[in-house]
Amino acid sequence: MGAMAGGMWLSNRRPILNPDKMPEGYVADMSALKQEFDHYYGPSDAYGDVSSRFRSAAELAAKGNFPAVASVLESLSKTGSLPVIFHDLGVAYSGLADYPRATGAFREALARDPEYGPTRKFLRETRGIGPGTAEPFTRELEPNDSSLTANLIPLRAPVGGEIAGNTDAADFYRVSAPPSPRDLLSIEVANHSTPFAAQLRVFDSNVKIQSWGDKAARAGQSIKVTGGPAPNSAVYLSISSEDRQGGAYLVTVTPLKAYDRYEPNDDIMAARKISIGEEISANIMDDADSDFFSFASPRKGEVTVEIRNRAEAFVPVLALYNMDRRNIGFAPEVKPGASLRHTFDVDKDRIYYLNISARTGSSGAYVLRVD
Numbered sequence: 001m002g003a004m005a006g007g008m009w010l011s012n013r014r015p016i017l018n019p020d021k022m023p024e025g026y027v028a029d030m031s032a033l034k035q036e037f038d039h040y041y042g043p044s045d046a047y048g049d050v051s052s053r054f055r056s057a058a059e060l061a062a063k064g065n066f067p068a069v070a071s072v073l074e075s076l077s078k079t080g081s082l083p084v085i086f087h088d089l090g091v092a093y094s095g096l097a098d099y100p101r102a103t104g105a106f107r108e109a110l111a112r113d114p115e116y117g118p119t120r121k122f123l124r125e126t127r128g129i130g131p132g133t134a135e136p137f138t139r140e141l142e143p144n145d146s147s148l149t150a151n152l153i154p155l156r157a158p159v160g161g162e163i164a165g166n167t168d169a170a171d172f173y174r175v176s177a178p179p180s181p182r183d184l185l186s187i188e189v190a191n192h193s194t195p196f197a198a199q200l201r202v203f204d205s206n207v208k209i210q211s212w213g214d215k216a217a218r219a220g221q222s223i224k225v226t227g228g229p230a231p232n233s234a235v236y237l238s239i240s241s242e243d244r245q246g247g248a249y250l251v252t253v254t255p256l257k258a259y260d261r262y263e264p265n266d267d268i269m270a271a272r273k274i275s276i277g278e279e280i281s282a283n284i285m286d287d288a289d290s291d292f293f294s295f296a297s298p299r300k301g302e303v304t305v306e307i308r309n310r311a312e313a314f315v316p317v318l319a320l321y322n323m324d325r326r327n328i329g330f331a332p333e334v335k336p337g338a339s340l341r342h343t344f345d346v347d348k349d350r351i352y353y354l355n356i357s358a359r360t361g362s363s364g365a366y367v368l369r370v371d
């Protein structure tokens with residue numbers, strides 16, 4: 001987590017308003033907002049709108065207008081799901097003595113950063129919220145039978161639950177995907193009951209079902225799936241029984257850190273610069289991943305792009321773009337596990353872009369070299 005750890009860097013930033021006028025514990029620091037936004041979302045045009053509304057909320061907080069602050073931040077949290085925004089929302093609700101909503105807001109902050117400094121400090125000092133009540137859930141809390149009542153759970157921690165049987169159709173959970181760059185999540189439902197035939201469904205932030213759910217082949221079997229949601233997005237899980245036979249389980253959601261060191265480089269505007277003769281070790285995490293690189297041609301003539309395949313099932317796809325970012329061709333298709341070598345004409349001192357992706361259903365590691 002580096003400089004982001006625990007949000008402690010916030011303490012050294014200058015707030016945008018007179019701190020004497022701000023509610024106790026409220027964070028109004030624009031530079032902190034920017035640093036968090038970049039960390040959780042990466043480069044995005046949405047920052048301008050988020051920062052404008054964040055400033056408006058801070059100005060209202062300085063006037064003690066907590067109802068208006070809560071309204072602005074509730075709306076803002078839908079597009080700027082950042083610890084600082086949820087923290088300030090919790091402070092606003094605490095100012096209104098609405099401690100249930102404050103608890104929920106602080107839980108959102110801690111689900112994204114378990115050691116978030118401002119929230120930890122506020123919870124230690126406030127009397128309205130009991131110790132431990134703002135933590136993400138590590139044990140199922142009923143009712144949680146729909147996406148609207150889904151339990152917010154942490155990454156990496158086992159969460160215990162139970163399907164009661166005929167009267168308990170499904171348990172819903174929500175987890176916040178890791179910050180940028182996009183990563184793969186492993187979701188495991190460890191079955192603790194021999195008669196229980198578990199079924200796992202996965203939904204995106206719009207509660208649209210995803211293709212990477214699964215169901216146990218037989219009663220008593222556990223389930224483990226992998227998928228790649230958008231950074232800092234909500235992921236919903238539904239755990240149910242295939243045959244109405246209940247049982248106990250543990251569900252654990254773990255980031256795999258499957259991305260390579262050049263991420264995020266999923267679009268041409270984020271292309272990573274490489275040099276002629278340089279070898280780049282990277283990977284395509286899944287068939288939604290895409291790697292862009294750029295190089296400057298030192299001569300007029302031909303250059304050769306080599307993609308050395310490091311995975312038996314990986315089918316690399318190579319697209320070429322000129323300095324105007326216009327597509328100028330594709331390399332011929334190769335078989336699964338095969339390496340790719342493609343030569344094309346270039347002009348001297350021009351920038352060219354390479355886009356490496358995968359044929360649908362494949363993924364894997366590779367070494368890139370341009371000569």
